[in-house]
Amino acid sequence: MSKPVLVVGAGPVGLTMAAELARYRIPVRIIDKAPARSDKSKALAVWPRTLELLASASCADAFVAAGLKAGAIDIHSGNTTVARLTVDHIDSPFRYLLILPQSETERLLETHLETLGGKVMRGTELTGFAETADGVSCTVRHPDGQDETIDAGWLIGCDGAHSLVRRTLGMTFAxxxxxxxxMIADVHIAGLTIPPADLAIFWHEDGPLMLFPISPGHYRVIADTGSATNPHPAFEDVQAIVAQRGPGGLTLSDPVWLSGFAVNERKVENYRAGPVFLAGDAAHVHSPAGGQGMNTGMQDAFNLAxxxxxxxxxxxxSGLPDSYSPERSAVARQVLTDSGRLTRVMLVRNRLTRLLRRLAAHRILSIPAVQHAVADRLAGLTIGYPDSPLSTGSARTLHGPRPGQRFIADSPFSTGNTPRFALAATENTDARAMTERYSPLLETEIRKPPDEKGIWLIRPDGYVAATAHAGDWSVIDAALSAIVTSATATRIPVSA
Ligand SMILES: Cc1cc2nc3c(=O)[nH]c(=O)nc-3n(C[C@H](O)[C@H](O)[C@H](O)COP(=O)(O)OP(=O)(O)OC[C@H]3O[C@@H](n4cnc5c(N)ncnc54)[C@H](O)[C@@H]3O)c2cc1C
Structure with a gap:
């Protein structure tokens, strides 16, 4: 390996991508056309599954220390609480929603990247690229106006919703x-009586109002304006909408950020064209309802790295990365569906529909099984790759996760400098022989299986690659052998 990977964009997705590649000791360059890191709080939610993956990268502690642990999302109507969704019962080491401004997430990721020897080249813009026989020739413009050609092995477009990489590939953002x-506003609020670490949603006939804690006394205010034109609000507009839709008696001060946004629901069909990949907002954008955008993008990066x-x-x-697009595209499709539904439920105006919404939310969210299912989904714990070409084997009678599902373990997977698969099985000569045959692809430690009648092969990102009945090592052997020998099925040309 000699050519570097070029990561374009140092938002949360590009930084995760570069840091993971640097952790695995893969030469990587990361550029961003902006001269400095953004100070905007944008995405506030870091969900448990993202924290689990950050734990594999040994950097979750810094995030947890910097953030605010939110345990519940409350839905109110005036001064009445309609429903309360808690996340403290989920099966994860992180039983909370971490609230952390995106600017802080980016700062922590950049620090993490620097500890691994990486550095963002700022003020440096990708202006074009073309596929070569063994990679991509990329043209970048430096802050002094000089152009440089970077001969990269792979190009990864983490360049956001307006992605040049996507447009150059001619991919439709359908x-x-x-x-x-x-409207969006980060302000100080006095007089709010709900628990300080709870996220509050107020349903009102004029539209929803959301108040999310950022730090003690400081909140993110989000409200739908009912207008497609997307103006940046004045502070007085924010005060008026909070007075109208909120619980009353609130005093707003110290606006830090006032902005407006439109909700786009778009994705590309394929995340890959030859040696070029898309990740994050470059590949998919959705409503912020459910707070999944940044999380989905960061998990794209973990998957590909x-x-x-x-x-x-x-x-x-060389065929292993072929699984990236089908796996992550299916996840984005689900996120688009879920966040779209949530947004439309929030926006209902009709009186009867609002009444039904209120009754349904109250009834349904008071059922524990529904609480668990919704919390798991938001937390990212139901994400899986059952239809992936990498998910093989079957042993339906076993108790434990199926191929493609997340394997719940006491300690994170693949924390070192080489991505490693892991075995969960009863330790015996056959199991040890398998770890020796596939070293260093397979961890030497053999983990406790959820069912002694089975064997689990677990991917570096903690998802089950294959299951088999105890003793049926041929299934595990075939799955690992397919990883080692997989060839690219088709050469996917860069269309530019
Ligand atoms: C108001 C708001 C609230 C949100 N709330 C949430 C939330 O609660 N939870 C959540 O998960 N998500 C949320 N999101 C979405 C989240 O902010 C995005 O999903 C996230 O920023 C995407 O990260 P990214 O790295 O893919 O792209 P970006 O953050 O857009 O980063 C792309 C980077 O690429 C650089 N770039 C672009 N073109 C080039 C080029 N040609 N050369 C070099 N560099 C280039 C840009 O300068 C930029 O720094 C919110 C978004 C908004 C706007």
């Missing part, structure tokens, strides 16, 4: 823009 705009690293280290065949 979807719609909702016919309504939202270990696959590229194994190929670059010569431990897997």
């Amino acid at each position: 979807g719609d823009t909702l016919p309504t705009g939202f 270990w696959k590229l690293a194994l190929v670059e280290k010569g431990l897997a065949g």
Whole structure:
């Protein structure tokens, strides 16, 4: 391996991508056209599944220390609480929603990248690229106006919703823009009586109002404006909407950020064209309802990094990254569906529909099984890859996760400098022989299986690659052998 990977964009997704590649000792360059890191709080939610993956990268502690642990999302109507959704019962080491301004997430990711020897080249813009026989030739413009050609092995477009990489590839960003705009304001609020770490949603006949804690006394205010034009609000507009839709008696001061946004629901069909990949907002954008955008993008990066690293280290065949697009595209499709539904439920105006919404939310969210299912979904714990080409084997009678599902473990997977698969099985000569045969692709430690009648092969990102009945090592052997020898099925040309 000699050519670097070029990551374009140092938002949360590009930074995660570069840090993961640097952790795996893969040469990487990361550029961003902006001269400095953004100070905007944008995405506030870091969900448990993202924290679990950050724990594998040994940097979750810094995030948890910097954030605010929110345990509940409350839905109110005036001064009445309609429903309360808690996340403190989920099966994860992180039983809360971490509230952390995106500017802080980016700062922590950049610090993490720097401890691994990486550095963002700021004020440096990708202006074009073309596929070569063994990679991509990329043209970047430096702050002094000088152009440089970077001969990269892979190009990863983490360059946001207006992605040049996506546009150059000629990929359609299919979807719609909702016919309504939202205002956003980060302000100080006095007089709020709800628990300080709870997220509060107020349903009102004129539209929803959301108050999310950022730090003690400081809140993110989001409200739909009912207008498709998307103006940046004045502070007085924010005060008026909070007085109208909120619980009353609130005093707003110290506006830090006033903005407006439109909701776009779009994604590309394929995240890959030859040696070029898309990740994050470059590949999919959705409503912020449910707070999944940044989390989905960062998880794209975790998914792709270990696959590229194994190929670059010569431990897997070149076909391994083929699974990235189908796996992550299916996840984005689900996020689009869920966040779209949530947004439309929030926006109902009709009196009867609002009444039904209120009754349904109250009844349904008071059922524990529904509480668990909704919390798991928001937390990212139901994400899985059952239809992935990497999910093989079957042992339906076993108690434990199926191929493609997340494996719940006491300690994170693949924390070192090489992405490693893991075995969960009863330790015996056959199990040890398997770890020796596939070293260093397979961890030497054999983990406790959820059912002694089975064997689980777990991917570096903690999802089950294969299951088999105890003793049926041929299934595990075939799954690992397929990783080692996988060849790219088709050469996917860069269309530019
Ligand atoms: C108001 C608001 C609230 C949100 N709330 C949430 C939330 O609660 N939870 C959540 O998960 N998500 C939320 N999101 C979404 C979240 O902010 C995005 O999903 C996230 O920023 C996407 O990260 P990214 O790294 O893909 O792209 P970006 O953050 O957009 O980063 C792209 C980077 O690429 C750089 N770039 C672009 N073109 C080039 C080029 N040609 N050369 C070099 N560099 C380039 C840009 O300068 C930029 O720094 C919110 C978004 C908004 C606007």
